[in-house]
Amino acid sequence: MLYTVINDQFIPAHEAQLHVSDLAIHRGYAIFDFFKTENGKPVFIDDHLDRFYRSARFMHLEMIHTRDELKILIRELMKKNNLPNSGIRITLTGGYAEDGYTLAKSNIIITQQAIKVKPLNIEGIKLATYSHQRQFSQAKTIDYQMAIWLQPYMREQGANDILYHHNNIVRECPRANFFIVTQNNEILTTATDVLKGIIRKQVLSLANTGFTIREQDISLDDVFNCKEAFITSTTKNILPVAQINQHLIGNGKAGEITTALSKQLAVVIANNAEW
Amino acid sequence: MLYTVINDQFIPAHEAQLHVSDLAIHRGYAIFDFFKTENGKPVFIDDHLDRFYRSARFMHLEMIHTRDELKILIRELMKKNNLPNSGIRITLTGGYAEDGYTLAKSNIIITQQAIKVKPLNIEGIKLATYSHQRQFSQAKTIDYQMAIWLQPYMREQGANDILYHHNNIVRECPRANFFIVTQNNEILTTATDVLKGIIRKQVLSLANTGFTIREQDISLDDVFNCKEAFITSTTKNILPVAQINQHLIGNGKAGEITTALSKQLAVVIANNAEW
Numbered sequence: 369m370l371y372t373v374i375n376d377q378f379i380p381a382h383e384a385q386l387h388v389s390d391l392a393i394h395r396g397y398a399i400f401d402f403f404k405t406e407n408g409k410p411v412f413i414d415d416h417l418d419r420f421y422r423s424a425r426f427m428h429l430e431m432i433h434t435r436d437e438l439k440i441l442i443r444e445l446m447k448k449n450n451l452p453n454s455g456i457r458i459t460l461t462g463g464y465a466e467d468g469y470t471l472a473k474s475n476i477i478i479t480q481q482a483i484k485v486k487p488l489n490i491e492g493i494k495l496a497t498y499s500h501q502r503q504f505s506q507a508k509t510i511d512y513q514m515a516i517w518l519q520p521y522m523r524e525q526g527a528n529d530i531l532y533h534h535n536n537i538v539r540e541c542p543r544a545n546f547f548i549v550t551q552n553n554e555i556l557t558t559a560t561d562v563l564k565g566i567i568r569k570q571v572l573s574l575a576n577t578g579f580t581i582r583e584q585d586i587s588l589d590d591v592f593n594c595k596e597a598f599i600t601s602t603t604k605n606i607l608p609v610a611q612i613n614q615h616l617i618g619n620g621k622a623g624e625i626t627t628a629l630s631k632q633l634a635v636v637i638a639n640n641a642e643w
Numbered sequence: 644m645l646y647t648v649i650n651d652q653f654i655p656a657h658e659a660q661l662h663v664s665d666l667a668i669h670r671g672y673a674i675f676d677f678f679k680t681e682n683g684k685p686v687f688i689d690d691h692l693d694r695f696y697r698s699a700r701f702m703h704l705e706m707i708h709t710r711d712e713l714k715i716l717i718r719e720l721m722k723k724n725n726l727p728n729s730g731i732r733i734t735l736t737g738g739y740a741e742d743g744y745t746l747a748k749s750n751i752i753i754t755q756q757a758i759k760v761k762p763l764n765i766e767g768i769k770l771a772t773y774s775h776q777r778q779f780s781q782a783k784t785i786d787y788q789m790a791i792w793l794q795p796y797m798r799e800q801g802a803n804d805i806l807y808h809h810n811n812i813v814r815e816c817p818r819a820n821f822f823i824v825t826q827n828n829e830i831l832t833t834a835t836d837v838l839k840g841i842i843r844k845q846v847l848s849l850a851n852t853g854f855t856i857r858e859q860d861i862s863l864d865d866v867f868n869c870k871e872a873f874i875t876s877t878t879k880n881i882l883p884v885a886q887i888n889q890h891l892i893g894n895g896k897a898g899e900i901t902t903a904l905s906k907q908l909a910v911v912i913a914n915n916a917e918w
Binding site: 372374382384385386387388389390392393394395396397398424427428457461462467468469470473477479489504509510511512513515516517519520587 | 662663670732734737743789790791797
């Protein structure tokens with residue numbers, strides 16, 4: 369049986385509930401973070417906890433646990449659940465608001481689920497662009513209304529994911545960051561008004577292995593003239609992009625630089641899965 | 644003891660819970676509506692149910708109950724709870740998503756709470772403006788992240804509520820529509836990209852009692868040059884605005900036209916509280 373943590377209690381996962389007065393249900397007010405475990409070890413956990421605490425602070429959410437207390441809960445949950453390859457999600461909500469509007473004592477939920485690590489999709493995915501700017505890109509909030517609302521549109525376009533743009537600058541996918549490789553072999557990812565992903569950060573750090581990588585706002589024109597494109601996320605690592613709307617990117621398969629970055633990233637992940 | 648409806652079950656209100664996999668908690672994905680009962684009769688219930696079904700359809704949420712079935716549940720809840728003057732909230736969520744992302748069978752929650760009908764605040768409230776456009780103004784979703792995030796800012800400004808504006812057009816308050824009375828005694832409320840409130844609709848219908856009222860986008864300049872201003876909502880009916888940022892509106896009290904509209908609206912509400 370799997371367990372879920374709610375506040376300080378370990379509860380059978382299928383019984384893990386919140387009262388309907390929680391501001392997550394009432395007002396969509398909560399933040400979260402999500403990390404993988406591989407072979408029983410969490411990957412980049414300190415980066416994820418850094419961002420979790422930053423999101424909580426930014427959204428004025430009271431954090432009940434210290435970082436060490438939170439790690440103890442996570443460790444205990446991993447022990448009980450015994451899922452070596454998994455995704456762990458920590459959600460912090462606005463709490464049970466008496467008036468349905470004012471922040472109360474936060475509820476924290478920690479869930480763990482088995483996930484399979486998918487091999488690199490060398491064919492590459494198709495993205496459909498959509499004009500949208502997430503309202504709190506500085507924090508990882510639970511607001512995915514636009515992403516879920518766009519699912520029928522995405523299917524109509526025959527796309528695997530959505531690429532948001534705003535004021536002619538490409539932002540991000542709903543659950544992934546976006547990179548291009550220019551004709552000059554520069555690797556770019558938009559600098560502003562995006563959620564800064566943990567794999568994005570790790571890819572940027574690969575600049576020290578000889579790649580030319582930097583944060584720089586990417587226009588739609590840049591995208592349609594690029595040599596390669598890929599997205600990054602905790603579940604996907606690096607995933608090549610073969611097509612955006614009707615434009616083929618490169619030859620429609622993972623480009624050389626994308627493939628080289630993926631290999632480097634795999635080394636970093638293997639070295640960082642520590643506990 | 645108060646009851647809450649979850650799907651087709653009447654549950655003691657303090658035990659009304661959703662599993663944490665619901666897309667409301669996971670992705671902030673749900674819609675709702677909220678109406679009052681006065682003396683045991685729901686006010687403008689058909690307008691609220693019209694909007695509830697419109698919101699559900701717009702957000703691709705599967706509606707399980709027909710309108711008649713929903714009315715039977717509401718009637719039964721009102722009977723059990725026996726709260727003649729109350730607020731009833733119907734929430735429809737994205738449901739228990741196995742993958743945490745794809746819409747599932749909706750959960751519906753109906754809660755009822757006692758509310759006091761407040762007398763008209765003749766002193767008028769203070770609003771603080773903030774640049775923001777709600778992402779799905781066509782639907783009454785649970786997304787109030789900006790409103791709740793702004794509460795510390797609102798308190799710093801000594802304001803009672805926030806007035807959103809976007810592209811120089813005034814939109815709405817987080818939970819209320821906004822009206823001005825011009826120097827020519829025209830009553831205006833912004834036409835576009837706002838949630839169309841039920842009291843807003845009723846005020847617009849007062850055009851047939853001799854007022855000059857219409858939907859027309861209101862600029863910030865219009866606001867700072869107006870004679871009177873007020874907000875409308877289900878809980879507040881008509882509430883005069885005395886100050887916006889540092890600008891006093893009129894003499895800082897309810898203006899003549901605002902007061903006259905309030906009296907007319909009270910008549911309409913009394914006549915419409917039917918079951």
